[in-house]
Amino acid sequence: MSSRQAQGTTLFTALLVLVGIGVVVQLWLLAASVDALMRHQGSTAVHATIGSGIVFAVNGLLVLYVFNFDRKIKQDHN
Amino acid sequence: MSDEKDKNPGECFECKKKQDARWRQDFPVGWESDNYVTRREMVKFLALGSLTIAGANAVVAGLPHLVKASELPRTRVALASSIPIGGSKLFSYPTEEDPCILVRQGNGDLVAYSQVCTHLSCAVIHNEKENALFCPCHHGYFSVDEGRPYAGPPTRPLPRIKLEQQGNEVFAVGVEVS
Numbered sequence: 001m002s003s004r005q006a007q008g009t010t011l012f013t014a015l016l017v018l019v020g021i022g023v024v025v026q027l028w029l030l031a032a033s034v035d036a037l038m039r040h041q042g043s044t045a046v047h048a049t050i051g052s053g054i055v056f057a058v059n060g061l062l063v064l065y066v067f068n069f070d071r072k073i074k075q076d077h078n
Numbered sequence: 079m080s081d082e083k084d085k086n087p088g089e090c091f092e093c094k095k096k097q098d099a100r101w102r103q104d105f106p107v108g109w110e111s112d113n114y115v116t117r118r119e120m121v122k123f124l125a126l127g128s129l130t131i132a133g134a135n136a137v138v139a140g141l142p143h144l145v146k147a148s149e150l151p152r153t154r155v156a157l158a159s160s161i162p163i164g165g166s167k168l169f170s171y172p173t174e175e176d177p178c179i180l181v182r183q184g185n186g187d188l189v190a191y192s193q194v195c196t197h198l199s200c201a202v203i204h205n206e207k208e209n210a211l212f213c214p215c216h217h218g219y220f221s222v223d224e225g226r227p228y229a230g231p232p233t234r235p236l237p238r239i240k241l242e243q244q245g246n247e248v249f250a251v252g253v254e255v256s
Contacts, residue, residue, distance in 0.1 A: 016124070048135060049135040052136075056128045059124070060128070070118070
């Protein structure tokens with residue numbers, strides 16, 4: 001395994017953990033939204049949705065970044 | 079012995095037999111590789127999960143707006159003259175399963191609220207002496223003016239029923255949840 005591949009593996013693992021944490025935060029926001037819905041507090045659910053969207057955007061960017069990195073390594077390897 | 083088999087499966091008769099088996103040719107994926115999840119697959123799975131959760135959150139946030147958009151019926155609930163000052167009347171709105179209470183205040187104004195206590199869903203009653211809506215289950219008090227809780231365990235106000243008066247008739251036309 002080249003040093004760049006090792007770097008990629010570390011990057012993948014780190015981003016996997018970050019995205020995983022993001023998903024857990026989103027689950028928490030979803031639970032808070034449902035709780036707010038039951039309490040008839042619509043504004044809380046809207047704010048939670050905005051937060052969840054931001055977390056998804058961050059997750060998406062991280063995933064795109066890591067797949068671009070992966071593609072570059074494959075190109076270099078070939 | 080098992081290590082040798084793993085290293086040189088071709089030399090092991092049983093291993094060769096297994097490899098040549100018909101089912102192996104039809105299903106060439108082994109248990110180990112079948113259960114193996116790569117980091118890439120996991121990241122993709124989490125990204126899709128993230129999208130799904132964000133979508134579910136949007137649905138949850140949009141649900142009250144969809145419900146509000148649907149028209150509630152206009153229902154005649156009482157004759158205004160039949161309720162004296164400080165008096166009250168029970169009715170159901172918007173369905174028969176939604177008990178409500180109509181109260182005439184000291185200044186003559188009519189107000190109506192859901193009768194379901196926002197603490198643990200007991201039925202609130204009008205307490206004329208204290209000019210309050212009172213929940214006898216856990217001694218919760220709501221103001222008649224706004225339906226806000228001011229004593230006892232309830233923390234959320236009672237949903238207010240929107241009223242319209244035409245002549246002597248009082249109609250319920252909507253529910254206002256604050």
